[in-house]
Amino acid sequence: MEQQVIFITGATGGLGSAMVKHFETKNVRLALHTYQHETYAVDCEHAWFQADLRHQEAIPQLVDEVLQRFGRIDVLINNAGISRNGLSWKLANEDWNDVLAINLTAPFLLTKAVLPGMRTQQFGRIISISSVVAQTGVAGTAAYAASKAGLLGLTKTVAKETATSGITANALALGYFDTGMITEVSPELQEQIRLQIPKQRLGSVDTILATIDWLLLPAADYVTGQTISLNGGLHS
Ligand SMILES: NC(=O)c1ccc[n+]([C@@H]2O[C@H](COP(=O)([O-])OP(=O)(O)OC[C@H]3O[C@@H](n4cnc5c(N)ncnc54)[C@H](OP(=O)(O)O)[C@@H]3O)[C@@H](O)[C@H]2O)c1
Numbered sequence: 001m002e003q004q005v006i007f008i009t010g011a012t013g014g015l016g017s018a019m020v021k022h023f024e025t026k027n028v029r030l031a032l033h034t035y036q037h038e039t040y041a042v043d044c045e046h047a048w049f050q051a052d053l054r055h056q057e058a059i060p061q062l063v064d065e066v067l068q069r070f071g072r073i074d075v076l077i078n079n080a081g082i083s084r085n086g087l088s089w090k091l092a093n094e095d096w097n098d099v100l101a102i103n104l105t106a107p108f109l110l111t112k113a114v115l116p117g118m119r120t121q122q123f124g125r126i127i128s129i130s131s132v133v134a135q136t137g138v139a140g141t142a143a144y145a146a147s148k149a150g151l152l153g154l155t156k157t158v159a160k161e162t163a164t165s166g167i168t169a170n171a172l173a174l175g176y177f178d179t180g181m182i183t184e185v186s187p188e189l190q191e192q193i194r195l196q197i198p199k200q201r202l203g204s205v206d207t208i209l210a211t212i213d214w215l216l217l218p219a220a221d222y223v224t225g226q227t228i229s230l231n232g233g234l235h236s
Helices: 014-023 058-070 093-121 132-136 142-162 180-184 187-196 205-215 218-222
Strands: 004-008 028-034 046-050 075-078 124-131 167-174 227-230
Touching: 004 014, 004 058, 014 028, 014 180, 014 205, 028 058, 046 058, 058 093, 075 093, 093 124, 093 142, 093 167, 124 132, 124 142, 124 205, 132 142, 132 167, 132 227, 142 167, 167 205, 205 227
Parallel strands: 004 028, 004 075, 028 046, 075 124, 124 167, 167 227
Antiparallel strands: none
16 A cells, blocks of 8 residues: 655644654655744655745645645645734734634645545545634634634534545644643743643643544544544543
């Protein structure tokens, strides 16, 4: 069987680079997206692709470049994401637009661009990284929460549209993890967050990686349209 091609957006970020480290030890090929960070050495067949996901026209081109290089895409991980905080009545329209563009419109356009190939090959796995904030709402996160909630609706719909094509689409609603975005939060706020989590600790990226591995198993082909919550009990 041909080696699977896994396409990860935001592969230079905290969670993205942990995914790359994890997958480079497996028998797969990696299509890795970066926006502005320097790329790094990866220990398996791979290629880097640059794109600003705020630019809608860049997205079909990005997928074309991946397909030209690898010939197929088996797994799309919509991981790139940003947060711009501000109370709803103060949030700048530009911040709203950037968050929605990267966190929701880009996953839609990427999904749209990879689906024809996945439908032809009758196989595909789409995993979108959402957030507990989509489920609970958190003051100051209007754009982020709306974008991550939108991903859940997109996922359920794509799952129904592709259910008989060998494709699954699922979302991971993450609580607070010990890498990536959290490093931008002050130690005081991190401590406040930690105390709100029933497990009383931040999540480990291993939990995310194990869940992705599970979704990629052949036996997980019956799991589609799901929001899988990984949050230490924060939301139930
Ligand atoms: N860490 C957590 O606890 C947590 C919790 C819930 C959800 N999440 C979600 O998990 C995903 C990964 O987050 P993270 O914690 O790893 O964050 P991160 O370290 O800040 O990584 C964010 C990624 O998004 C990319 N990005 C930023 N602006 C972009 C743009 N204009 N166009 C294209 N890509 C852009 C960045 O690219 P560059 O590196 O090139 O700048 C980076 O790779 C996000 O969707 C986030 O919302 C994380």
